[in-house]
Amino acid sequence: MKPCCNCATCRSYLSLSWAHQFPNLCDWYTHLLRASPSGTIHVHVLRNTITCNPDNVEYILKTRFDNYPKGKQFSALLGDLLGRGIFNVDGDSWKFQRKMASLEISSVANRSYALEIVTEEIVTRLVPLLASSNGAGRGGVLDLQDILRRFSFDNICRFSFGLDPGCLEADLPTSTFADAFDRASKLSAERAMMASPIIWRIKRFLNIGSERKLKEAIKVVDDLAEEMIRQSRETMGFSARKDLLARFMNSVNDDKYLRDIVVSFLLAGRDTVAAGLTGFFSLLSNHPRVESLIREELDRVMDPGQEVARYDQMRRMHYLNAAVHESMRLYPPVQFDSKFAVEDDVLPDGTFVGKGTRVTYHAYAMGRMERVWGSDCLEFKPERWIRDGVFVQQCPFKYPVFQAGLRVCLGKELALVEMKSVVAALVRRFDIRVVGGANQEPRFVPGLTATVRGGLPIEVRERRR
Template sequence: MKFEVALPYSMATTTFTYFFFSFTVLFSFFSFLLFLFRMKACCNCHTCRTYLTFSWTSHFNNLCDWYTHLLRNSPTGTIHVHALANTITANPDNVHHILKTRFHNYPKGKPFSAILGDLLGQGIFNVDGHAWMFQRKMASLELGSVAIRSYALDIVTREIQSRLLPILAANDAVLDLQDILRRFSFDNICNFSFGLDPGCLHPSLPVSPLAQAFDQASRLSAERAMMASPLIWKVKRLLNVGSEKKLKEAIRVVNDLAEGLIKQRREMGYSTRKDLLSRFMSSISDNDAYLRDIVVSFLLAGRDTVAAALTGFFWLLSRNGRVQSRIREELDRFMGPDEEIASFHQLREMHYLNAAVYESMRLYPPVQFDSKFAAEDDVLPDGTFIRKGTRVTYHPYAMGRMERIWGPDCLEFRPERWLQDGVFLPECPFKYPVFQAGPRVCLGKELALVEMKSVVAALVRRFDIRVVGSNSEPRFVPGLTATVRGGMPVRVSERRR
């Protein structure tokens, strides 16, 4: 009798397994055929073949370096990757056209929103139109206030003094500076956004489930954009398999924490608290999902971009002793001998430090490229025709390496290019779109710059930091922001003065 009951169950299980395995094999075969179709039938030009066969990896460490090579050799500074329906440009006139002149014709677009929708939802970086305008106005009001800037600087100062400096001073072994900076910026942005201290930079360097989940969600979301067709990740999401299953699990961790914090803040009251979540709840009190999307977007912007920019800065500084010496001379000129942290007023007077930070992001922008989707047919200033619905990408990483934009010394780390008679002078934002430009220019720009300069001032004045290992250019992992593959191992020693 037991056998008779077990048999149908076993047969059902076997049948399900058979069909699931068959579907998986067919799906893989379909994906391979789609890959071949895009490579041969859709476009057989050299650029598309090189991209789809990954043959660019035999000459370049990073996709962004290959794109830079192609853009340098293009007479207009614009290229097409037909297999991706993507027009990529490093032409400042085109950037001005896309980000300002014809701003409304180049929204983020539905394809981009779909790629990041599971992670960012309806947050400010993933929407257009009225939803974007509403969040933009709210964010501008909050981030532009003296009170919120003072609050942010207090958080940064406390984290530098109580955690960053002690942990570097206590380590005489090689450590991963990229990991330290990511932990530092994650603590800061969680405090600033949620009023939550995850303690990532405690001396034991604990593993934060939130930070881990957020990293994985960002990476897997970005990998969607690199697939031969969006149909591949959409089918995987439907079946809840592979990378899409991992992405769903990572986002669940982020959502659970955000929802728990919103619920807790609602119970405790938020009118007297200073963090972003509390301030937004004063304006949006009845939509928890919307609050979650807004705050997660700020978490992405404030954590990954600052850490990526600082990682690039210290990589460059380790190889340019002359720049380091000039920064130290300026720090000693404006700070007292026993001061560890520069004040806001002191940072504002340090023109060379500001120039060095801008120069480092010219060569290693935290966001290497940004894409829009054309709402209607258009023609760029360089004569490039843009068909409705196609992707248009401007490339800050490549632009920082273009001789036609920055001159024959474009590959040199030279902060002096930003100074005139010792005074910092900013460049045209369409020539240097590191913080975007036009109506979508980064609202957190000043907060990010103050945080970066505070860290640089504190670390450069007290420590000698040297990158160890390979002298080759950094290799980046796929992601929404620039993350160095394998981290950035450094040796830190107290500076002798």
């Protein structure tokens, strides 16, 4: 590992020459990983070892979990935004937050409560908004990514904090918080792309450029998080409420710690679900056969005129489940995840990892590897998840979209239920088509989750049934 390197990969990274051939950094990494015999590469100037090898992923997330924590380096990158939240800590703090969240999220009562919120948001806001899009002075074109982010934000705020921000109201109100959160996410992620952490640390010390903008954005995020906590404390009987914040407040008196928990759950519940659904609808627009098979299944399982699927019905929607998983194979909401090696180590493919090295498994690239998914890896093919008509899970280390091992995503089932609820409601009632450049690869904005640059413009038409 070298702080200064003149190899072809580092030259291309520093000069941005990769951008002449690839629309996104993740596509360039995919190209490099595909060409690597081991499925692992080094970007020396970043001191980053990147892999798409499932054996390495299992080793990092399970076998040697103790040697690959988030690490102090990662915590520093995202510390200003996420603080001591669950996605940015290790050890006892991580265990405490995970245990608390697990107890609430895994309970049948809270899962039912979450589905009630999602159902209400779909029926009273999402569907009416799309149904009115043709005659509402919008020219029939909507930014589906923006709508889905508003939808997800409303849901996570209601479920996690007991507050309704109303972002999906008919007039699509401007959210200063959402804008600030997006900026903070983007600028925090850009820190990791710099050749040296000294660069952003100096800019932060001098309060200039991107670091000044990041500080201003985080101030807006902090103000809203503090307001959520204040309102929760003033609400009578918060200990009896169902939302996650109220449960944490029973055990935590530190408002700064609560703020970090709030921001982490906002990031998880808003951005990932919206990113997953955006990828799904961008793929479905180009695959009418898949859309037709989903509709056949929905009509077979759901009652005539039923708007939102029940939980027991979703368990019988094997093809829909397969299509949602397949879309995230190609467009994972979190494209990569990094850990930092505590001690020197050797990965299963023979790659040496030095102490303090950043080690990244690249979920986006893994979904595009012939050695992992076969010669049809670039095809949107839900059938690869079906066996004898039944949905079958793939190995989580081959499909680390929800991480795996001890850090596997606690909200996985809630996220899948939310996504499938939206897909079932919209696909059954509307024809949704991407406007212009439907066959082009999306360009992503740098960020902690996959966000399409310029949004996802769509045309919506009511189906004739």
